[in-house]
Structures are given as structure tokens and as C-alpha cells.
Amino acid sequence: MIAALLLLPLLGGLAAFCLPSDRFRPLLLPVCGLAHLVLTFLVIQGGPAVHLSMAGNWIGVDPLSRLILLIVSLLFCGCSFYAVGYLRYRIAWGNRIFVSCLLLFLSAMSLAAMARHLGLLWVAVEATTVASAPLIYYNRNRLSIEATWKYLILCSVGIALAMLGILFVAYAALAGSAQVSLQLDDILQGAANYSAPWLRAGFVFLLVGFGTKAGFAPLHTWKPDAYGEAPGVVGALLAGGLTSVAFLALLRTLQIMDAAGDGAMAREAFLVMGLVSLGFAAVFVIRQPDFKRLLAYSSVEHMGILAIGVAIGGVATFGAMLHLMNNALTKGVLFLSAGNIHRRFASKRVGEVQGAITLVPVSATLFLLGFLAITGSPPFGPFISEFTILRGIFTGGHYLTGGLFLFFLAVIFIGMGSTVLSVVFGTPTERKGDTNYRETLVTTGTPLVLLLIILLLGLYLPEPARKLFAEAAALLEVKP
Amino acid sequence: MDNYNPANLLLLLVILFNFFLLGSSRLGACIRTVAIQGGILSLLPLFLHGFSGHSLILAGGAFLLKGLAIPFLLLRAIRQVQIKREMEPLIGYVPTLLLGTLATAGAFIFSDRLPLIEVHHGSLFIPVGLATLATGFLMLITRRKAITQALGYLIFENGVFIFGMLLAEAMPLMVEAGVLLDLLVAVFVMGIVMHQINREFSSMNIGQLSSLRE
Numbered sequence: 001m002i003a004a005l006l007l008l009p010l011l012g013g014l015a016a017f018c019l020p021s022d023r024f025r026p027l028l029l030p031v032c033g034l035a036h037l038v039l040t041f042l043v044i045q046g047g048p049a050v051h052l053s054m055a056g057n058w059i060g061v062d063p064l065s066r067l068i069l070l071i072v073s074l075l076f077c078g079c080s081f082y083a084v085g086y087l088r089y090r091i092a093w094g095n096r097i098f099v100s101c102l103l104l105f106l107s108a109m110s111l112a113a114m115a116r117h118l119g120l121l122w123v124a125v126e127a128t129t130v131a132s133a134p135l136i137y138y139n140r141n142r143l144s145i146e147a148t149w150k151y152l153i154l155c156s157v158g159i160a161l162a163m164l165g166i167l168f169v170a171y172a173a174l175a176g177s178a179q180v181s182l183q184l185d186d187i188l189q190g191a192a193n194y195s196a197p198w199l200r201a202g203f204v205f206l207l208v209g210f211g212t213k214a215g216f217a218p219l220h221t222w223k224p225d226a227y228g229e230a231p232g233v234v235g236a237l238l239a240g241g242l243t244s245v246a247f248l249a250l251l252r253t254l255q256i257m258d259a260a261g262d263g264a265m266a267r268e269a270f271l272v273m274g275l276v277s278l279g280f281a282a283v284f285v286i287r288q289p290d291f292k293r294l295l296a297y298s299s300v301e302h303m304g305i306l307a308i309g310v311a312i313g314g315v316a317t318f319g320a321m322l323h324l325m326n327n328a329l330t331k332g333v334l335f336l337s338a339g340n341i342h343r344r345f346a347s348k349r350v351g352e353v354q355g356a357i358t359l360v361p362v363s364a365t366l367f368l369l370g371f372l373a374i375t376g377s378p379p380f381g382p383f384i385s386e387f388t389i390l391r392g393i394f395t396g397g398h399y400l401t402g403g404l405f406l407f408f409l410a411v412i413f414i415g416m417g418s419t420v421l422s423v424v425f426g427t428p429t430e431r432k433g434d435t436n437y438r439e440t441l442v443t444t445g446t447p448l449v450l451l452l453i454i455l456l457l458g459l460y461l462p463e464p465a466r467k468l469f470a471e472a473a474a475l476l477e478v479k480p
Numbered sequence: 481m482d483n484y485n486p487a488n489l490l491l492l493l494v495i496l497f498n499f500f501l502l503g504s505s506r507l508g509a510c511i512r513t514v515a516i517q518g519g520i521l522s523l524l525p526l527f528l529h530g531f532s533g534h535s536l537i538l539a540g541g542a543f544l545l546k547g548l549a550i551p552f553l554l555l556r557a558i559r560q561v562q563i564k565r566e567m568e569p570l571i572g573y574v575p576t577l578l579l580g581t582l583a584t585a586g587a588f589i590f591s592d593r594l595p596l597i598e599v600h601h602g603s604l605f606i607p608v609g610l611a612t613l614a615t616g617f618l619m620l621i622t623r624r625k626a627i628t629q630a631l632g633y634l635i636f637e638n639g640v641f642i643f644g645m646l647l648a649e650a651m652p653l654m655v656e657a658g659v660l661l662d663l664l665v666a667v668f669v670m671g672i673v674m675h676q677i678n679r680e681f682s683s684m685n686i687g688q689l690s691s692l693r694e
Binding site: 058117119120122123126127129130133134137140141142143145146147148149150152153156157160163164167170171173174175180181182195197198224225228229 | 595596597613620626629630633636637640643644646647649650651652654655656658659661662665666669670673676677680681686689690691692
């Protein structure tokens with residue numbers, strides 16, 4: 001079953017590459033997306049009692065993997081339907097590489113979610129970089145080249161640093177005369193004997209390396225460019241899927257530090273990174289003239305919120321797990337609806353895009369509701385998860401952190417709000433070259449469904465879902 | 481450290497190549513030097529771990545990719561875009577060489593103070609690894625051509641590879657293969673993007689990639 005999760009999109013990608021028809025090739029996406037989602041549900045249904053693993057425990061499914069797998073699969077399945085509509089609209093542009101890389105990207109993300117060997121995790125995360133670079137380059141103009149190059153170089157160098165971190169962790173085992181292995185279970189078992197200085201050095205490199213990929217400030221510089229220039233559907237997958245996978249890699253390092261009894265230092269680092277990310281996002285969100293770049297800074301902000309949640313621990317960890325899901329799906333809503341608006345106006349500058357609600361009413365409404373959701377307005381899911389994290393912060397007695405957290409969130413709400421409102425309302429700027437884009441069910445249906453899911457998560461958390469989040473959070477608790 | 485002798489010689493060569501890379505402006509020579517450096521590094525597992533199956537395959541794979549395939553891709557890229565020299569580095573060649581020397585000296589001093597295990601005391605692997613990492617970083621931040629940035633990344637990867645030699649038993653062959661494959665594909669994609677940069681901007685200076693900013 002696990003093998004099927006990996007092979008299905010891989011073979012789908014190969015099939016997409018061989019299929020000659022630009023018209024029918026995109027249909028492979030929803031087929032693979034749906035099948036992947038079904039398989040994911042089957043794997044999750046397996047429950048904790050069934051320890052699924054293969055390849056000598058290199059690949060396995062623990063509660064954290066389940067959560068990330070579900071997030072990636074849900075988001076991809078939604079995006080795959082949207083992509084069919086999007087690619088039909090741009091049929092002349094060709095889509096062989098685009099569709100193949102999307103499916104390879106899914107395969108790499110699934111592998112990263114299930115890897116139980118640090119080396120394999122590294123390979124998978126680097127594979128996501130390589131597979132997603134052509135996606136960012138889809139528009140083939142100067143700006144997208146620039147964005148792709150920055151993304152490729154920054155993330156590759158970042159990931160190389162993470163490899164150094166992994167080697168340091170292995171050296172910590174060697175120096176602590178423990179069993180040298182990079183299999184996660186072996187590390188967690190033996191970490192108590194590891195040499196502390198090497199392990200700490202390894203942690204710092206892993207934090208910087210995977211942190212670049214997740215996009216913590218100040219390592220986030222690829223993010224606004226890549227999200228701004230990539231098609232909306234790619235932005236959604238990067239902001240919701242890729243960052244979640246990179247965050248999982250960071251959670252793995254936290255697990256290791258916890259097992260070594262050095263979790264406090266790791267959590268402090270997470271807290272600082274989180275607050276810095278919130279601060280950066282707050283500064284750059286204000287008067288941001290490009291609404292897709294705006295979403296990128298929102299992504300930096302939410303990585304920060306996740307890091308803070310995990311750093312505080314206790315109930316906030318549960319909140320962070322919930323927020324992983326909420327953030328990913330809400331980013332899906334935002335990027336997909338922003339993509340529609342972008343296409344209608346053929347611009348993403350605030351001055352040139354106004355009154356979207358009269359021209360693309362459904363997308364504009366979804367964009368507005370998505371904005372309300374991501375900034376933590378009730379009754380949507382992110383409200384619950386951010387509130388849970390905040391509750392954790394204040395019950396833990398971190399008043400300064402809590403104060404800063406609230407302050408930055410308020411600034412970001414106002415900053416995002418002014419941009420979003422001016423895009424959605426106002427008198428429409430009918431430009432000379434009126435684009436031929438009209439809303440269809442395919443391009444508005446997916447963000448609508450994603451919005452309904454986060455609305456549901458905000459109103460009522462079903463028991464199986466709560467269990468999924470709680471089990472994932474339990475893995476990150478310090479065991480006495 | 482008698483048993484490290486042949487390996488030590490190779491590592492000293494690696495340092496010499498680092499200096500050459502920092503000081504040279506000819507791209508073709510730089511690519512070939514990175515190729516030779518990669519080729520030399522791929523011999524290390526044989527000297528360090530003997531002629532076991534693992535080290536033979538690792539050495540062979542690393543030699544094929546680092547020494548042949550990746551340089552081939554890069555040489556093809558510069559032939560396509562017809563550039564020969566890095567014209568205007570952000571920091572001149574002499575200052576980068578000086579910085580490189582300082583970094584190398586620093587790497588040797590620093591690795592003396594690291595809490596290494598007994599066998600690795602006085603070994604050249606760690607200082608050379610660190611110095612190569614520093615060289616890669618210097619290339620990345622001081623050069624403006626896309627291709628020199630890619631070379632910087634490769635040198636950086638070489639540094640990681642040297643460090644990884646000490647821990648070959650932790651890295652199963654499958655993972656090593658995956659790492660090398662990822663590297664190859666990354667360079668392949670970089671080569672394609674370089675070609676596009678050149679076509680679109682009629683130069684490979686990433687200094688022109690500056691429209692996206694706040």
C-alpha cells in the first residue's frame with residue numbers, strides 16, 4: 001500500500017510524459033490525485049496498531065506521517081481538478097513537463113512524509129526542489145526565470161547544509177560511541193548517548209537547511225518570488241504541501257533533540273525563528289502592492305506560527321498540528337482564487353486590479369473569505385488552531401511571546417486587509433486587453449470545497465480527525 | 481596517521497584546486513577543475529575503507545557523476561551560451577583568494593579544537609572538508625554568473641562529501657545513490673535554466689535577475 005502511494009504518482013508522471021495529447025494529459029492529474037487520496041485514507045485507517053513499513057524500516061507511517069500525508073493528498077487532489085481547468089485555459093502553452101513534474105512532485109512529497117531514514121528524507125526533500133523548479137518556470141518569462149533560479153540555488157544550498165547537519169548527527173553517534181545509524185528509530189533509541197556538542201551543531205544546520213525550505217525568515221527570500229511568479233495552482237501546492245513537508249523534516253529533528261534530552265534548546269531556537277518570521281511577515285505585508293507576494297508573506301507568517309506552537313508545547317503542539325492542516329487548505333483557497341483573479345485581470349498589482357467582485361464574483365468572494373480565514377477570524381479552522389496555540393502560550397506563562405504574537409497577528413490582519421479589500425471591492429478597472437477568462441465550476445469548485453473543509457474544521461472537529469492530530473502531537477511531547 | 485597517507489595527499493590536492501577555483505576567471509578551466517576535484521574525491525572511499533563492494537560502488541558512482549556526467553552537462557551549457565570568462569565578480573579574484581586562504585587556515589585551527597573521536601585527531605578530512613565548504617560559499621556569494629554559482633554549489637557539495645567519508649557506515653548505498661542522483665538532476669535543471677537565462681537576457685549574469693524585489 002505504501003509502495004502504491006509512491007509508485008502511483010511516479011508512474012502517472014511517466015505516463016504523462018509519454019502521452020502525446022495536451023488535451024487529455026491533464027486528466028491524469030485528477031485520476032492520480034483521487035487514487036492517491038483513497039490510498040492515503042486506507043493507510044490512515046490502518047490505525048496505530050498496524051505498523052506499516054517496508055524496505056527495512058526506511059519507509060514507515062507514524063502519526064506525523066499520516067497527518068502530513070493527508071494534508072498533501074487532500075490539497076493535491078483538490079488542485080488536480082483545478083489544474084485541469086487551468087491547463088485547458090492555457091492549452092496552447094503545452095503541459096507535458098508541467099503535468100509530469102506535478103505528479104513527480106506528489107511522489108517526492110509522499111516519500112518525504114513517510115521516510116524513516118534521515119538520508120532518505122533528505123533525498124526526498126531535495127527531489128521536491130528539483131521536481132517543483134520546472135513548475136515555477138511554467139510561464140517562461142524573465143520574471144519566472146529569475147524566481148526559478150533563486151529558488152533552485154537557495155533551496156539546493158539550504159538542503160546541502162541540512163545534509164551537513166545529518167552527517168553531524170551521525171558523527172554525534174560516533175563520538176558518543178553509540179550505534180551509528182541514520183534510521184530514525186535507531187536514532188531516537190540511542191540519542192541519549194550521543195555527543196551533545198555535535199548533536200547541537202547538527203541541529204543548527206538541520207534547522208537552517210530545512211528552515212530554508214520551509215521558508216522561515218530570514219531564510220525566506222525565495223518565497224515571494226517563487227509564489228508570485230508560479231501559477232496559482234503551483235503556489236497552492238508549494239505553500240500548503242511543500243512547506244508542510246519541510247516542517248515535518250524540522251519536527252523530525254525536534255524529535256531527535258527531545259530523545260537526546262536537549263529539547264529545551266531546540267524549542268528555544270524554534271521560538272526565536274517563529275517570532276522573527278512573524279515580525280518579518282508583519283513588516284513586508286504592509287502596503288504590499290502585489291497580492292500573490294502578499295500570500296507568500298502570509299506563508300512566512302504561518303510557518304512562524306507553527307514553529308511557535310511546537311516550541312511552546314502542551315496544548316499549543318496540538319494547535320500547531322491542527323494549524324498545519326488549516327494553513328495548507330486555506331492557502332489552497334487563497335492561491336487558487338488569487339490565480340483566477342490574476343487571470344481575469346492579467347495583472348497582480350493592486351493598482352491595476354480593483355473591483356474583482358463584479359468581474360469574478362465567486363473567486364473574489366472566496367479570496368475575501370480565505371483572507372478572513374487565514375488571519376484567524378471565526379468561524380473558520382485557523383481561528384480554532386491559532387486560538388489553541390495562543391491558549392497554550394498564555395497557560396504556559398509566556399506573556400511576552402503571547403503579546404508579540406497577538407501584536408504581529410493584528411498588524412498582519414490590517415496589512416493584508418487593506419490589500420485584499422482594495423483588490424476585491426472598488427470600481428473595476430476594465431483594461432484595454434480584456435482577457436477571455438470566465439469563471440467555471442472547475443476553477444472555482446476546488447477552492448470552494450477547500451473552504452468548506454476549513455469551515456467544517458472550525459465548527460466541529462470529528463473524532464477520528466481529533467485523534468489524528470492528538471496522536472501526531474503526542475509524538476512531539478517530551479517524555480519524562 | 482600512517483594509514484591515511486595516500487588519502488592525505490589527495491586531500492591536499494583538493495585544497496590546491498580550491499585555490500585555483502577561487503583565482504581563475506576561465507569558466508571552462510573552472511568546470512574541469514571541479515571535475516578533477518570530484519574525481520579525486522571519489523577515490524577517497526577506496527583509500528579509507530578498502531576495496532569492499534560498498535566503497536567500490538560508491539567510488540564508481542561518484543566518479544561517474546562528479547567526474548564525468550555533471551562536468552559534461554556544465555560544459556555543454558557554456559558551449560551553448562558561448563561564454564568563456566567570469567568578467568565582473570562582485571569581489572575581485574585576489575581578495576577572494578585571500579579570504580579563501582584565511583578560511584582554510586581558520587578551518588585547520590578550528591578543527592583542532594573540535595571534540596573529535598580519537599581516530600580522527602590530526603586527520604585532514606575535517607579541515608579540508610570545512611575549507612572546501614568555505615570555498616563553495618565564497619564562490620556562491622562573490623560570483624555573478626549563473627554557472628559560477630552552480631559551480632559554487634558543486635564545490636559545497638564536495639565539502640559535504642569529504643565530511644561524509646568519515647561516516648560511510650551511516651549512509652547506506654541506496655541513500656548515497658539517491659544523493660548523487662539528486663545532485664545530477666539538480667545540475668541538469670540548473671543547466672536548462674541557465675540556457676533560458678541566456679536566451680532571455682542575452683547574458684548569464686544573475687545581476688540582471690533583479691526585477692523581483694520589494
